[in-house]
Amino acid sequence: MRKPAFRLTAVAVIAVAGLVTAGCAGGTTGGGAATDSALASGDLTGLNFAFAIPTSAAEVYVNQADTFVKQAEELGATVTVYDNAGDAATMLSNADLMVAAAPDVIIEFPSVADATTRVGQKFTDAGIPCIAVNVPVEGCPLFNFDQPYLSGLGATAMAEQMATRGWDASNTTVVIGQASELGASVNIAATAFYAALSEKVPGMTKVSSDDIQPTTTVITPDQGLQGDLGLTIDSGYDATLTALQTIPKDRNVVIYTVSDDTTVGVLRALDNQGRTAQAMVSGYGGSTDALSNIRNGDVWVTEQMGFFAYWGEFLLSMAAATAAGADIPDLTSPPMVILEKDNVDTFFEPGTDTLTEMPELPDSSKYLYDTGILQKFGNIAGAE
Structure with missing residues (x-):
């Protein structure tokens, strides 16, 4: 199955983030975690996720949030996006807002490294499972490139x-x-x-x-x-x-x-x-x-x-495994390759950014297949 890259408008995500960082909107209260059997089938109905991006000033992060929200909604979950705005103060404020919203899982993509210990402590104190993206957050398993x-x-x-x-x-x-x-x-x-x-x-x-x-x-x-x-x-x-x-x-x-x-x-x-x-x-x-x-x-x-635009589906799989109480490794990584002129069309339709298929996950990340979510999107080797 071929999966196009999602290109939703930056304005939509910024609008959501603006409401959240102003304290006017949060997520739905957590506690609706799906059963293990539902997770194995890729059904996320009833799950609520909070996703904090580093900054809405960089299109790459906006696109990633767009993809995550769209894919989560396709599987029945709800997502609230928070804009960390590139600074520690907003990142800490958003951490408080996410804790207050009590989602099932928090996905934190830090804007600055020097606030991660304080943010991680907030999540730990609240007892809310969390995932760190790209930058380590104390107490949260990390999703990142090797x-x-x-x-x-x-x-x-x-x-x-x-x-x-x-x-x-x-x-x-x-x-x-x-x-x-x-x-x-x-x-x-x-x-x-x-x-x-x-x-x-x-x-x-x-x-x-x-x-x-x-x-x-x-x-x-x-x-x-x-x-x-x-x-x-x-x-x-x-x-x-x-x-x-x-x-x-x-x-x-x-x-x-x-x-x-x-x-x-x-x-x-x-x-x-x-x-x-x-x-x-x-x-x-x-x-x-x-x-x-x-x-x-x-x-x-x-x-x-590392197929950055498609991290949404890996993060959803990781969040589903986390919500189900699975044992998550310290580092989970996406598929990784080097693109050059002679191989770019191996992974994308010629002349486009439409993904054909990603290579298999690294061995330490193959537990993500077990959630059934990657099979829903049909764009990665090994997800049969």
Whole structure:
């Protein structure tokens, strides 16, 4: 079965989030958990979920919330979306609102890492099961990429792209972009990418991920830089302009980001400075922009793909298992691949963002098949 990417309007989610963060609307009181047999059949009727997204300013998170809400409603559940608005104060306020609403499960996608301990304690004190997304929250099992694994795949793909063009340490500077507000659990993707790449590109000074601190700017003179590119188009654009001023124009540039919105900003900055002919970028997430650029261009050449737009169905499966009292591992991960021009149409219909089929889940995540939810959507291998 083929499943299109959902593209609901940002306005709809922002409107819901605005009501919630203002304290005018919450979820329906929990306690309507379905039976184990109903969960095995993928029926979520009577379940209520709260889903807090990092910020409605980034389209990728709005699209993910849209997908989650639509899929949950198709299976009989209700969802209230909360906008963490990119700051700790709103994240903490939303945690109070979610606790007061008493959903069956809270799905928390933190906006900043330094508020996660306090948020997790609120959920624990209330006795409400929770799931953390992308950034760890104390007391909540985590759904996220296996960052070092996926970064290693990405580094291998980029090293091959560089070799094809004759790029090495003598003529190329690598820039990795962190999103400082999300902390080490996300930004290890960038540092692990650089460390793996330094093992593969001729002449690069080998650097371990642990040696690249959040405050590091120059990793190796001429060879490597780190910047805080953030999570939005504007932050990616501004930080890339700044970085390019320090890189001689006769050097090639490889730029890695942890967000596709950021990558769009990176492309605009490269174009502004007339440096696209000597640049390659790698994105993270699998957005429509990523798929289009990989197919049609020669700058955005690789994409760390964990099928981010489809996390809704995995989170629903994880929430269903949580509501049923299942033993949830500390880390649950989605399928992970690196998209390039020669394989993007393996997973999506040619020329579109319509998903055909995702690869199988990693072994540690295969318990999600047991809820019966993934079978409802028919877009992942192994869900028969």
